[in-house]
Amino acid sequence: ERSPHDRRSVRVKLSEKGLALHKQLSDYFEKQVGMLDDAGLDHEEINKTIGLLRKVERFWTSIINFNRGA
Incomplete structure (x- = not known):
């Protein structure tokens, strides 16, 4: 969506599918961090x-x- 103050500026936001993917990747990242902790690093x-x-x-x-x- 265009900014009402500056027409050159455009705001974007994630779709529902994008939000779901973001959550999935965040969960995967947290799992990997936990595995590093378990490995003693x-x-x-x-x-x-x-x-x-x-x-x-x-x-x-x-x-x-x-x-x-x-």
């Missing part, structure tokens, strides 16, 4: 792992991008 370990995985991702992305130009 604390927030610090998880955050460290995420950081390391991002570094690996950036490394491989740079390799892929570098090889495209070759």
Whole structure:
């Protein structure tokens, strides 16, 4: 729906189907978080792992991008 104050702005909202999917994904996420807790991983370990995985991702992305130009 368009904003009455700024016609360039459009507000969107989820349909019933979208809301149901959001709930399903949220429930799945919470289940996964619980499984990590059960595995004995604390927030610090998880955050460290995420950081390391991002570094690996950036490394491989740079390799892929570098090889495209070759």
